[in-house]
Structures are given as structure tokens and as C-alpha cells.
Amino acid sequence: xxxxxxxxxxxxxxxxxxxxxxxxxxxxxxxxxxxxxxxxxxxxxxxxxxxxxxxxxxxxxxxxxxxxxxxxxxxxxxxxxxxxxxxxxxxxxxxxxxxxxxxxxxxxxxxxxxxxxxxxxxxxxxxxxxxxxxxxxxxxxxxxxxxxxxxxxxxxxxxxxxxxxxxxxxxxxx
Amino acid sequence: xxxxxxxxxxxxxxxxxxxxxxxxxxxxxxxxxxxxxxxxxxxxxxxxxxxxxxxxxxxxxxxxxxxxxxxxxxxxxxxxxxxxxxxxxxxxxxxxxxxxxxxxxxxxxxxxxxxxxxxxxxxxxxxxxxxxxxxxxxxxxxxxxxxxxxxxxxxxxxxxxxxxxxxxxxxxxx
Numbered sequence: 115x116x117x118x119x120x121x122x123x124x125x126x127x128x129x130x131x132x133x134x135x136x137x138x139x140x141x142x143x144x145x146x147x148x149x150x151x152x153x154x155x156x157x158x159x160x161x162x163x164x165x166x167x168x169x170x171x172x173x174x175x176x177x178x179x180x181x182x183x184x185x186x187x188x189x190x191x192x193x194x195x196x197x198x199x200x201x202x203x204x205x206x207x208x209x210x211x212x213x214x215x216x217x218x219x220x221x222x223x224x225x226x227x228x229x230x231x232x233x234x235x236x237x238x239x240x241x242x243x244x245x246x247x248x249x250x251x252x253x254x255x256x257x258x259x260x261x262x263x264x265x266x267x268x269x270x271x272x273x274x275x276x277x278x279x280x281x282x283x284x285x286x287x288x
Numbered sequence: 289x290x291x292x293x294x295x296x297x298x299x300x301x302x303x304x305x306x307x308x309x310x311x312x313x314x315x316x317x318x319x320x321x322x323x324x325x326x327x328x329x330x331x332x333x334x335x336x337x338x339x340x341x342x343x344x345x346x347x348x349x350x351x352x353x354x355x356x357x358x359x360x361x362x363x364x365x366x367x368x369x370x371x372x373x374x375x376x377x378x379x380x381x382x383x384x385x386x387x388x389x390x391x392x393x394x395x396x397x398x399x400x401x402x403x404x405x406x407x408x409x410x411x412x413x414x415x416x417x418x419x420x421x422x423x424x425x426x427x428x429x430x431x432x433x434x435x436x437x438x439x440x441x442x443x444x445x446x447x448x449x450x451x452x453x454x455x456x457x458x459x460x461x462x
Binding site: 159160162163165166167168169170171173176177178180186205207209212214215217218219221222223224225226227230272275276283284285287288 | 333334336337339340341342343344345347350351352354379381383386388389391392393395396397398399400401404446449450457458459461462
């Protein structure tokens with residue numbers, strides 16, 4: 115199966131404080147992102163699994179990448195570029211040692227999803243609306259509220275190295 | 289939210305070679321497991337995500353725990369014991385450093401799901417059929433074929449420490 119990649123992290127997550135403005139924006143930077151009408155997709159937690167990952171360092175998380183049906187079908191069929199309407203979500207939780215599991219294993223080795231990281235991140239494909247950022251709109255919700263646009267302006271430049279796979283880093287995990 | 293636990297690993301995965309026979313079996317140990325009629329549930333990869341984990345040591349994997357709709361509803365409603373028909377699946381992939389992601393992060397820190405581990409493991413709730421193992425039937429498929437029953441006889445004893453959460457180790461990751 116053709117495999118793609120997607121690492122969905124905002125520049126703020128990656129590098130901490132950064133300078134914004136590298137990416138065109140169709141709204142004031144001070145305003146909240148209006149993707150999805152500024153509302154957290156109500157069913158995102160029901161979406162199917164694309165893959166899982168662990169980020170060390172300051173992120174120190176376990177993460178799951180979920181996709182809506184358009185995304186999952188595209189991944190499984192090896193479709194590139196991703197079709198209009200593709201939505202990919204990144205959930206993350208604190209990387210937490212499990213004493214309970216370790217007791218069963220007889221040694222420390224088990225790490226599970228702890229408290230959820232505050233942000234849930236999305237990229238959505240709309241080639242005309244987001245033509246200036248590879249056809250992808252990027253957004254993040256914290257406590258179900260969209261973050262300001264200026265916190266998202268660096269997302270696309272971070273995804274540029276994945277141009278060959280339509281700016282998506284994550285492989286599908288069969 | 290009430291959170292439960294589930295670490296789904298066969299004794300063979302946990303400790304390598306072991307002695308079997310600690311758990312009652314209703315069929316010859318030499319025969320393949322007949323749970324699900326000996327057929328891999330065709331839609332398990334579409335099930336919703338319960339949680340993710342990383343096991344170090346000889347397992348060295350990233351894993352996702354998926355559940356059928358009965359399982360997901362029970363988790364979200366905090367239902368214990370899990371209702372009849374609950375099915376929980378454990379998928380695992382090799383724990384694989386991602387050079388591609390590391391380039392974006394500027395340092396080695398990213399680990400992704402590599403090649404899938406050969407076994408996909410399930411536990412299914414049927415209180416009468418599996419009364420002798422806490423109401424749970426355990427099975428594993430390798431290359432879509434059920435493993436021999438004697439490879440599963442240790443599963444329940446491994447799950448005994450999770451008795452308070454109906455023998456399920458995994459927490460739901462919100």
C-alpha cells in the first residue's frame with residue numbers, strides 16, 4: 115500500500131515562541147480561526163484511525179491521527195493529492211508511565227495516554243479556499259474554542275517538506 | 289469520566305515461551321481458536337479508538353486499542369462490567385524512528401508506527417460462553433488466521449490484576 119506521511123504540529127508546538135506571518139491569511143491575525151465555522155467538529159473523536167506516534171522532547175506525548183471518511187478512503191486507495199473534503203485530526207495525550215501495566219510486565223516498560231493535551235489540531239482540504247497554503251486549511255481548538263489565526267500561520271511552512279505527499283506527513287498504519 | 293484499563297497482550301507476547309494450561313479451555317489446545325468462527329472480524333480496522341500506548345522492551349511497539357460500538361459506548365458511559373458483545377482489539381506496529389519528522393523538529397524525537405506486528409488480538413465479552421475466564425474470550429489472528437488455543441490459555445491469568453475494571457487494562461483516552 116502506498117503510504118503517506120503527516121505530522122500535524124503547529125509551529126508553536128514545535129518550537130515554542132515563533133514569529134508568525136510566513137503564511138498568507140485571509141483574515142485578521144487577531145481573530146480566531148473560522149475553519150469549520152469556528153466550531154469543533156462534533157464527531158471527530160469517532161473518526162477512524164490513520165496512525166499513532168510518540169513525540170519525545172518538550173512535546174512528550176502519545177498521539178493519534180484520525181481521519182474523516184474521505185481521508186480514510188483516500189489513504190487506503192493511495193489517492194494523491196487528497197480529495198476535497200479530506201479532514202485529518204491530531205489528538206495527543208501526555209506520555210505517561212503505567213505502573214499498573216508495568217506490574218504485569220514485571221518491569222518498567224509501559225507508557226499510556228495520560229491527560230489529553232489541550233489542543234486538538236485539524237487540517238482540511240479545500241483547494242480553492244486555501245489555495246495559498248497548498249489547498250489545506252489548518253486549525254486548532256483548545257477547550258473547544260478555535261485558536262487565533264496568528265497561532266496557525268506557521269503550519270503550512272512546517273508542512274512544506276511533505277510536498278510530495280500533498281503536505282501530509284503521517285503514513286497510514288495498516 | 290470513569291476510566292478503565294486494558295493491556296491486551298498474550299502471555300506469549302509478554303514473556304516469550306511459557307507453560308500453558310492455567311486457564312480452562314472448552315476445546316482441544318491443539319486446535320485453532322474458534323472465536324468469531326475462526327475468522328478475523330472484517331471491519332475491525334474501522335472501529336473507533338479507545339487509546340494508544342507504547343511498550344518498550346522486547347515488545348518495542350506502538351499500539352492502538354480499538355473498540356466496536358458496544359465497547360465505545362460502555363467506555364464513554366463508564367459502564368462496568370462491560371456489556372455482552374463488547375469487543376476490544378489491540379493492533380501494534382514496530383516502534384520506528386522517523387527521520388522525516390525529525391528533520392522538521394530539528395532533532396531526533398519522533399517515533400511512528402512502522403511495519404505492523406504480526407498478531408491482531410481481541411477480547412470479546414460473552415458471559416455464558418466464557419464464564420470460566422471472567423466472561424471474556426481471548427483470541428489472536430496472525431495473517432488473518434486464528435492462533436492455536438494453547439497460545440491463548442494464559443491471557444486471562446495475565447488480565448486478573450485488572451479484575452476491578454472487568455479484567456480490562458486500557459483507559460479510554462478522551
